[in-house]
Amino acid sequence: RFDAVFSRTVIYLNGVEVGRHRGGFTPFVLDVTQAITCGSSNTLVMAVTSESLEDRLASASQYAVHPLGGISRKVTLFAVPPLHVASFHVTTAFDAAFDDATMTVSIKLSNQGTVDLEGATLVFSLLRWPTRTVVQRDAARTVLPELAAGDMLERTVEIPADSPDTWDSEHPNLYVLQCALRRGPETVQTVERRFGFRQVEARGNQVFVNGMPVKLRGSDRHEVHPLSGRSLTMVEWRRDAELFREANCNLIRTSHYPPAEEFIGMCDELGLFVELEAPICWVR
Numbered sequence: 001r002f003d004a005v006f007s008r009t010v011i012y013l014n015g016v017e018v019g020r021h022r023g024g025f026t027p028f029v030l031d032v033t034q035a036i037t038c039g040s041s042n043t044l045v046m047a048v049t050s051e052s053l054e055d056r057l058a059s060a061s062q063y064a065v066h067p068l069g070g071i072s073r074k075v076t077l078f079a080v081p082p083l084h085v086a087s088f089h090v091t092t093a094f095d096a097a098f099d100d101a102t103m104t105v106s107i108k109l110s111n112q113g114t115v116d117l118e119g120a121t122l123v124f125s126l127l128r129w130p131t132r133t134v135v136q137r138d139a140a141r142t143v144l145p146e147l148a149a150g151d152m153l154e155r156t157v158e159i160p161a162d163s164p165d166t167w168d169s170e171h172p173n174l175y176v177l178q179c180a181l182r183r184g185p186e187t188v189q190t191v192e193r194r195f196g197f198r199q200v201e202a203r204g205n206q207v208f209v210n211g212m213p214v215k216l217r218g219s220d221r222h223e224v225h226p227l228s229g230r231s232l233t234m235v236e237w238r239r240d241a242e243l244f245r246e247a248n249c250n251l252i253r254t255s256h257y258p259p260a261e262e263f264i265g266m267c268d269e270l271g272l273f274v275e276l277e278a279p280i281c282w283v284r
Contacts (some may be wrong), residue, residue, distance in 0.1 A: 003073030025257035082113030086113040118146035167196025172271035218251030
């Protein structure tokens with residue numbers, strides 16, 4: 001997984017091309033299973049071109065007032081079992097009184113093995129963050145049908161939550177929904193998604209969060225540092241979010257590209273709404 005490479009790249013592993021990407025500020029994932037050598041060292045090589053059509057469409061170098069290029073965010077190598085969770089997303093909605101809530105889980109399962117699999121179960125548990133105190137153990141169970149080799153299965157699961165603490169700018173309460181993928185007594189994989197219970201609605205020219213009208217106060221933000229350029233660390237991301245809060249802001253508009261996922265997480269913790277922009281704009 002490459003979180004950001006600007007702006008056109010070709011990736012080689014042990015001399016074998018494993019993928020290409022065009023962009024600059026959005027993550028992309030490559031399957032390198034066939035090219036990697038287990039039990040010995042491997043060589044990862046990237047050929048990166050900064051000036052490209054993608055750079056001109058994003059006007060990124062023009063906004064930065066210097067040519068961009070290179071690996072600006074983290075690169076991660078990870079492994080998954082043949083049967084694994086490929087996508088895991090959580091949304092929340094409240095009842096009319098904004099007391100009890102429902103978690104709607106959208107999940108995809110992928111069988112990248114060579115045999116058909118059956119007897120798998122998804123088990124969900126709700127935890128508080130950051131204490132990880134269990135709120136609802138085994139909040140829901142879903143038995144999966146047989147999944148053929150090479151196939152993908154999509155499921156939507158609705159899980160009730162009794163009187164959860166809500167998320168808003170003044171009370172950024174967060175939870176963790178844990179999903180355990182099991183085959184019989186064995187836990188094959190455990191994945192988590194951190195989120196807050198909130199319901200955002202637009203009515204006319206007003207925004208409502210959990211049934212209450214809110215006024216959004218904020219400004220633009222560039223992902224940039226005077227010494228490290230577009231490649232920031234956890235320290236800069238945290239301080240940027242804190243500066244917005246100290247200025248009595250509750251909204252950040254990213255300009256003009258998606259920020260790092262670590263920065264989004266810190267905004268969740270501090271009670272900041274984030275308006276995400278696509279990395280495309282035109283400048284005369």
